[in-house]
Amino acid sequence: MIKPPKRAATAAQAIRQFIADELQAGDQLPSEAEFARRLGVSRVTVREALGQLWVEGLVTRRWGVGTFVRDTSAPLGGAVTNIYVDIADVGSLPHKIEAAGHTPALSHAKVDRIDGADEAARELGLHSGDPIWRVERCLTIDGVPAIVLRDHIPLRLNGVDFPADRLTDLDADLPSLMQRIGLRVVRDEARLDAVAADPGVARLLRLADGAPVLHARQASHADTGEIVVSTSGYYRSDVFTFMLVRTTGT
Numbered sequence: 384m385i386k387p388p389k390r391a392a393t394a395a396q397a398i399r400q401f402i403a404d405e406l407q408a409g410d411q412l413p414s415e416a417e418f419a420r421r422l423g424v425s426r427v428t429v430r431e432a433l434g435q436l437w438v439e440g441l442v443t444r445r446w447g448v449g450t451f452v453r454d455t456s457a458p459l460g461g462a463v464t465n466i467y468v469d470i471a472d473v474g475s476l477p478h479k480i481e482a483a484g485h486t487p488a489l490s491h492a493k494v495d496r497i498d499g500a501d502e503a504a505r506e507l508g509l510h511s512g513d514p515i516w517r518v519e520r521c522l523t524i525d526g527v528p529a530i531v532l533r534d535h536i537p538l539r540l541n542g543v544d545f546p547a548d549r550l551t552d553l554d555a556d557l558p559s560l561m562q563r564i565g566l567r568v569v570r571d572e573a574r575l576d577a578v579a580a581d582p583g584v585a586r587l588l589r590l591a592d593g594a595p596v597l598h599a600r601q602a603s604h605a606d607t608g609e610i611v612v613s614t615s616g617y618y619r620s621d622v623f624t625f626m627l628v629r630t631t632g633t
Contacts, residue, residue: 392482394422394432399441399484408454412442439483475556476532480524490528491521491587492551496538505537506602507614514538516547521587528588529622535613540605541565557603557612566605568612573601584617596620 397420415420418429433450436442443453459503477487499507499515507515515535522530528626534557543564549555558568582589585592595619603612 388597391431391435392551394418394424394428396482396484398424398429398432398436402441402452406452408452410452412450413424414449426484475558476530477522477553478556480522486526487553488526489520489551489553491519493519494518494547494551499535501555503613506610507535507537508609509537516545518547518550519583524623528624529619531584531587531617533615533617536611540611541607560574560587561605563609566607566611568603569606570604571601572604573599573616575599580617580618582630588617588619590619 398412402412407546412418415426415429415433418432419426422429433442433444435443437450440452443448444450473527480487495517496514496519498512499509501511503515504511504513509515518532518534518536520532520534521528522532524530531620534550536547538545540561541564545564546560549560550557564619576598577595579593580588580590582592582594584590584592584596588594588596590596597620599614599616601612601616602610602616603614605611
């Protein structure tokens with residue numbers, strides 16, 4: 384079961400809906416205090432929610448004046464609005480996409496038992512050639528192919544057979560499946576680079592062979608300290624974009 388969103392994500396979704404129902408581009412939003420009263424949350428939560436909407440490009444801030452609805456009518460090269468991800472929150476990518484006001488879906492999902500490749504096997508603490516699960520999925524955002532995920536997972540974890548076939552269901556996510564077998568994913572570490580899409584990735588993302596894509600190599604760590612999932616993610620940058628924001632403490 385996907386864990387419920389944090390309060391700020393819930394507040395951000397409520398403010399998105401308020402903007403869609405009540406405001407137009409250029410209109411000023413109510414104050415933080417007013418939103419806090421309407422939503423029954425603290426001003427700190429409202430401030431964090433508005434920060435998410437600012438990162439997504441839905442609102443603009445005029446310091447000392449207020450927060451305003453940004454004009455999003457102009458196309459952004461076909462890209463989906465930036466999706467805010469709290470880097471302290473380990474969880475389901477489809478859920479985060481949904482929480483940002485978009486519709487995720489699976490256009491492709493396949494589970495294979497394979498002999499582990501050198502890098503994936505080594506990362507998982509296995510020997511090269513040891514059998515592992517390979518789960519390949521293609522996520523769409525609002526109907527457009529956006530992300531290909533290739534997860535490599537040991538056949539058994541914590542002394543239990545890992546139910547990799549469950550990952551063909553969009554509602555199933557790795558952190559929740561890990562919890563079911565007595566493990567908790569507590570940290571994801573990723574490195575990013577640009578690569579040329581191989582034929583399989585290009586086909587799923589509807590790109591030409593060799594087209595540039597953003598590649599993320601991610602290791603998911605359990606509370607036991609072991610790496611339980613090795614993931615290669617391929618992101619179509621004209622559909623899904625990352626934004627890194629650095630802020631000062633408050």
